Amino acid sequence: MSNPTPVVFPAVFVASLLVAARERGIELEGFLRAAGIDPQMSLDQEHHVTADQYAALLRKLIAGLDDEGFALFSRKLRRGSFALMVRSALASGTLVGALYEFTHTLRLLQDDLNPILLDDGRHVRVELHFTTPEVQARHFAHELLVRLIWRVMAWLEGGRLRGVRIDFAFPPPGYAGEYPKVFPCELNFSAPVSAIWFDSQTLQAPVRRDISLLRDYLDKALLDLLVPTIPTRTSDKVRVYLRVEHARRSAWPDLEQTSAALHCSASSLQRHLAQEGASFQNIRDNLRRNWAIYRLQTTQLPIPVLAEELGFADSASFQRAFKRWTGQTPGQVRKGV
Template identity: 30%
Template sequence: MPNTLIDPRHASVSASITQAVLHAASRLGLPREELLDACGLHEAQLADPDARVSFASQEQLWQLLGSRLVAHPEPGLVLGANLSPGPFSVLGYLLQSSATLGEALTAGLRYQRLVGEGGELQLQEYADELRVLYRPLHPQLPATRTRVLALMAFWVQMMTPLLDDFRLLRADFAHPQPDELATYQAVFACPLRFSAADYALVLPLSLRDTALTQANPPLQSLLRQHAEALLARLPSEGLIARVVTLLGAQLAHGEPDRAELARTLHLSERTLQRRLAEEGSSYQQLLNDTRQQLAERHLASGQLPAAEIALLLGYSEPSVFFRAFRHWTGLTPGEYRAQHSRASA
């Protein structure tokens, strides 16, 4: 599913995460000044941790790092192991001071744009699983694989000391399975799934309410105030993007509720419909589009049965999903999956 939150032409990332990546590269013996010059960045741009850097510049940095670390089977994993939480500024400290893992992940969703606009973080609850998904911009670029693997490795590194019983049920990767898996196993220590619909870390749902070892409510309150101020300084998202984000979150719990979504946006249902119409869309159209894009992604990955996909999309009965999918594409879910498999082969 494309990331509708972000206009790629104007996407930016925080200077703090760029600093963190450069620090990791320096630990691996790569010359900082050469990397800055090659990416058109300057030290003055990075002096303020709350400043912004164009995502295109940082994407160029990831591409360069991947080409320089060819001795490592997966440059992203070795970079992620060398990232430090400190340079991630307010969001990193906010996550660590949260009372529970669920609270930390909710804060991550709320303030993800403070770190960067190179992708979209989502949470899904399904059966006894808590899925932390990341959907990157430009998923086909080689730099994206390096970047996303570094982020996933860093997340594991950051979460492990915060929970006495941290563990992963599974790690999902959108790229095909590589020849060498030892580095993956060392980082994630869990079953691995490749060619998946999304990049995701899958945790036991029971960990959601687990208290974090570094919980600090007074500090968290101050950090939230700072995070809200920083978020207000960023260019605002369009209403369509905000609705799509909320729909994705609601779908993980069943049929979306338009009234609840409108309340979350501090709008009446009538005002929500009017403003969506002004942006050339409607609630039902966005719901259908979101479901179709998610359905096609899941079917293309070949991992989940169609009946499970129906539940993930908030349908009470698989037959309702099957009819909707045929209306969208002219194909049944099985026919779409077979057609995609033939095209891939």
């Protein structure tokens, strides 16, 4: 049964998708019409397209241009390139091995990009290092590649894999509030390099898919690349909201702010969370704990400043909470004890 309330996106996402093709002088009106999108519609934040229309446009462009890279790159990613990358990943025994094979094959197929795989023992990340300034300047190239890597890895894992964080090497666009529909995890803009982060231990797990499932996956892959599973559990909705607000405002909303954003009372939100075996405080504290560990390990930010960043009244309150969360002091985590 189809969802009676279709998932929609601002039409500015379409404009971002088409920018490289327009630069190359490719006639796009026919592609838009074929996807059910009015070519005269303003492709801005005020107008919207459905996920099905967007996916149809992706399919039409790939077929018409013979390019799974949507004219973004100097050399076409001809039809079949994506399948080749997934096949190479399927040959690996572990998820981290699959990630290496996938990015290695991408590097072989594309001259404009040098994806680098790094593992610090806690997180595995793929950094997107572009070799062509024109391609690096196209934000959609960053978005597409990050999404591609994440959704393929999630499929190989069995469908539940979450990214720890996504970095984008450009400032937040005016429609950044819509990003969680496509990138439902911690987002960091204006980073030195675009990257996607995974939990290192999670990626030691075996690949849970095999070649027999590939054809069915490829049939659905475009929509999967675009639209994540829509959060239905209250706890997931709370996590998404807190991550989005932290990415947008560097703040951690409280229970009242969160319940208002989810259009319910604080008591109702607490009741729904309890039915799922969760609590608002635990969800919020787990997110703050993860962020604190990341900041301690990757920056020299003074503890009082970090405490304020996490919403604590003072350094002592933060240090007590951190010891409760992790069994260690912030100083021990920073030193790698």
